[in-house]
Amino acid sequence: MAREINLLRRTRLRKYGCCLTVLEAFAERAPTWQRGCLFFYAGLGTWLAPRFGVDMNGMWSRAETILADARAVTSLDTLGLAELLARFAELRVRKQDPLRFEEAKEHCYDHVFWPLAAHMAFALQPSAVERLNFILQVAGSLHQEHARIADLGCGPGMILSDVLLRNPNWTGDGLDISRAVTEYASKLATQKGVGDRAHFSTGDIVSLPYRDACFDLVIVSEVLEHVPAIETSLSEIARVLRPGGKLAVSVPIVSRTALHVHSLQGGEDVAALCRQVGLITRHIETRLLPGFGDDWRHAFLVAESLGVDRSLPALAIKLAASQWRDSLGVGEDLKSW
Numbered sequence: 001m002a003r004e005i006n007l008l009r010r011t012r013l014r015k016y017g018c019c020l021t022v023l024e025a026f027a028e029r030a031p032t033w034q035r036g037c038l039f040f041y042a043g044l045g046t047w048l049a050p051r052f053g054v055d056m057n058g059m060w061s062r063a064e065t066i067l068a069d070a071r072a073v074t075s076l077d078t079l080g081l082a083e084l085l086a087r088f089a090e091l092r093v094r095k096q097d098p099l100r101f102e103e104a105k106e107h108c109y110d111h112v113f114w115p116l117a118a119h120m121a122f123a124l125q126p127s128a129v130e131r132l133n134f135i136l137q138v139a140g141s142l143h144q145e146h147a148r149i150a151d152l153g154c155g156p157g158m159i160l161s162d163v164l165l166r167n168p169n170w171t172g173d174g175l176d177i178s179r180a181v182t183e184y185a186s187k188l189a190t191q192k193g194v195g196d197r198a199h200f201s202t203g204d205i206v207s208l209p210y211r212d213a214c215f216d217l218v219i220v221s222e223v224l225e226h227v228p229a230i231e232t233s234l235s236e237i238a239r240v241l242r243p244g245g246k247l248a249v250s251v252p253i254v255s256r257t258a259l260h261v262h263s264l265q266g267g268e269d270v271a272a273l274c275r276q277v278g279l280i281t282r283h284i285e286t287r288l289l290p291g292f293g294d295d296w297r298h299a300f301l302v303a304e305s306l307g308v309d310r311s312l313p314a315l316a317i318k319l320a321a322s323q324w325r326d327s328l329g330v331g332e333d334l335k336s337w
Contacts, residue, residue, distance in 0.1 A: 008042055016060045018067045018078060025082030026089075034089065054126065063123030066158075070116055073187040081116065088117040101228050104259045109177055115184035119156035127289040127298050131221050131250040132159055134300050138248040139163045139217060146170065147216040150240065152205050152233075153177070153223030157185025157198070160219070164194040173210070174200040205233045213242045213307075221250045224270065225260040231273055238277040243307025247279055252295035253286060267299030279303040 005024040013020065023042060027035045046056045070081055091108060099107065108114050121128040139149070147170045151160040154174030164172050172194075176182050182200040189198040203209050205220075206229050218237050227233050237247055249270055255263050264270065271281040283302040290296050 012057075013042070013046065013060065016064050019060060019063045021078040022067060022082045022085070025079045026086055028082075029086050030089070059123060059129070062129070063120070066119055066123045069188060069191055070119055072191050073184055074112075074116065084113040084116050085120065087111070088113045098261065099258050101226070101261050104226070104261070105177065108259060110180060112180050114178060115156045115181045118181070119158060119184075119188070121294075122158055125291045125294045127252075127291055127294050127296075130287060130289055131298070131300070132162065134250060135159050135219055135221060135248050136162060136166065138246060138302055139167065142216060142246070144216055148172070148214060149217045149219065150175065150210070150215045151219040151221075152208070152237070153220060153226065154185055154200065155181060155222075157188045157200065159221060160185070160198055161189050161192040161194050163219075164189075164197050165192060171197045172199070173215075174198060175203050175205065175208070176200070177204060178202070206236060208236045208240055210240045212239055213245075215240050216242055216245050218245070218247045220247065222252065224249065224251050225255055225262045225264060228261055230262065230270075231276070234273050234279065235277045238279050238305060241279075241305035243305055245305045246282075247274070247301075247303040247305070249299075249301040249303070251299050251301075253297040253299055255295045257295060264299070267301045270299065270301055271303070274301075274303045278306045280306060 005020055005027075008014070008020055020042075023038055027038055030038070046060070050056060067078070067081065071077065074081070074084075076084070088108075122132060147167065149160065149163055149170060149172040151157070151163075151172060151174045154160055154176050157174055160172045160174050164170055174182065174185050174189075176185070179202045182202050186195070186198070186200045189195045189200070201209065205223065205227055218241055220233075220237065224230050224233065241247065249267075251264050251267070251270060252260070253264060253266055267284045267286060271284055274281055281301060281303050284299065286297060286299050288297055
């Protein structure tokens, strides 16, 4: 791979030195087929992608920034970062069949390579960039000067940090099942200059450590497919949303990734579950987002809290959701919010 990297250093990619150094270090221990994929992605892929509307220069530039942030957060050099990413790649190759949640936690979520791999996804996977932009768009639809945001299953904390960067009077809470992740996210928020407005804690989405009706926006991005009890999680989300508060969801469709305990068939699955807990769907769509080592189809959904009494029977909550939807004249296929 050293020869291939030297070739890349003679192209316009030479200005992305940190990326190329990490690629080279990663490839040193990668099998031949992975080295071939990497060279294709970095070389021919960079040349081909613009012909399909993909901004590869933007992706490389974003990767440089993310790697710089990751080095500051982890205190590792590029070789150390490559080592952690290689450990995650080995897990992806070795674990082909779906893992039970506790197995996924043992083999992946509790390890230091997980938040770094999740962070790098925002540089390398079109779906990650798309969902970040989607969340920023939903956040931009809120008009409160002061708002409180929750990012559940927050991963490395990049989404919450970016939302807070664009809204200087907002505060946010990040929750994740992994202590390695929340420690990383807290350091990243500090690195991004929003550490004083972001609080991260370790916990389970099925039992949220927040009071009722305290959030204006709840973010659940690429999380529900990892959670064994989706219905319970959505009920908890409905509990902590303020009346009129919004839920922004993204999920992979028909996923076969080993870390996903559910393979949702479409955003309609999530919309139906939202109705049961008093959340009305205001926007739903599916996007095709081809990418290396990623699910290609993802659903994006925005739901809104009805503010119904959580002590009501489930049937009464469903009826309230149905009546409110009919009165607004909106449905699950609405394309704006």
